[in-house]
Amino acid sequence: MARKKEGLSERHRKIMEYLTEFIEEYGYSPSIREIGDAIDVKSTSLVDYYLNQLEERKYISREGRISRSIRVLQPIRSATKALSKQISDAAQAVTTAVDSIISIPLRGRIVASTPIPVPPSDFNYFDSESGVEIARSLLPAREKINELFALEVQGDSMIDAMVNDGDIIVMRPAQQASNGEMVAVWLDDKDETTLKYFYKENNRIRLQPANPTMDPIYVENTNDLRIMGKVVMVIRQYKNTVH
Amino acid sequence: MARKKEGLSERHRKIMEYLTEFIEEYGYSPSIREIGDAIDVKSTSLVDYYLNQLEERKYISREGRISRSIRVLQPIRSATKALSKQISDAAQAVTTAVDSIISIPLRGRIVASTPIPVPPSDFNYFDSESGVEIARSLLPAREKINELFALEVQGDSMIDAMVNDGDIIVMRPAQQASNGEMVAVWLDDKDETTLKYFYKENNRIRLQPANPTMDPIYVENTNDLRIMGKVVMVIRQYKNTVH
DNA sequence: ACTATACACGAACAAGTGTTCTGTGTCAAG
């Protein structure tokens, strides 16, 4: 039947979606390798291949040899996405009149003895809880702000992470981490949540406390550990200054 | 042309203009060299120099090491150009932003071994340094925001206050404190700055570390201790989230 | 006169990034 012409494949669609979201969020387009990562394609050449097709079909345009020069010409509409996007847009518009401030939903408390209430990957949870307002300039500029959520720390069990009772931690959901990142992990054998710096070593994982005077934990079996998210920020407020 | 302070120079203005026009036109931001050509600057380093100034003053934001990642935050109004839409947008942004977000000047670093650079009560020190932007909703409602200043913690010497290297602490100058407040004090006999909870007891002052596992310090003679300010907030950022 | 600071150039460097080439496997048409 030799058709290929008309329909965009799933890949094409995912690229377009990623493109629009990325540009919306950061104001500039992703690199080829970033696109590859996002749509799970290993080689830059293949991304280029798809990009050329999209360009040929006038979905995007790009400038030869210029970095991050992709423009979206025809916004693609996946019915579901469009809706959720509008909702989150609206939410964002309401809570943050300006782009310079964002409101991060406060999802609950984080306690050592129970798993943290990670939002379902279906985010868009936007709702009744209170939010923590943070200037965007305080966050890494690339941060995907609509994934972020905040938790209030309960109890003193995380002092080895330099985190105190009442502190607020801002995190981003994640299942994996890179070396050196501060993550919230659930340890199966200890039955607890903890905050540690993450380091993958040869056949084990080292969890290093932020407090330099304390010793690391080693986890030999990857299955004994579940990464719940990466810590983006910690905020401690001293309210009592009003007297 | 010897000028430095607040006002943007002609160069700054030209850069902002070029930036907004370019982005408007192409949908992505120009490279440093392109900016240099446009404003007649021969060296990339000088463009970088101006760009850093603009970033510090929150006119733009950009991503380290990422090509063409400049975003315009505050549209500049060149009397001639001013696009009417941008004006009203900007006007609105300014008015709403101004009271929901405040910029706290970053005065320097706080090190255990030296007194903190408390601003002279002559506040009007106003900037040239960079600021830490914080949503007003995170501060106690009665806080006198124009007295606040921020310091970046240097070194691990304050881990007993649950404060780490690189943390940012927001404080308000003060010479006295009430019980239970977190203060920055200079200890004459030890020759160091430290952060502790303040408690006045019968004939002495108890300085209690935030870390509940550590022991307090007692100061018998009030003159051996100088309160530099009250801690309002501590912020810890984890930058390394490069996905 | 001396110093500190802001402004400026240019070159070298390193990282980011797009392009190209070679090779592999799949699948449907001939």
Next chain:
DNA sequence: CTTGACACAGAACACTTGTTCGTGTATAGT
């Protein structure tokens, strides 16, 4: 079965782009 279009990986390459460093100049303040 063979062929050829297609989807894909990987690596090498080359160009683009941001960063850093050494140097120089002018001006203001001491």
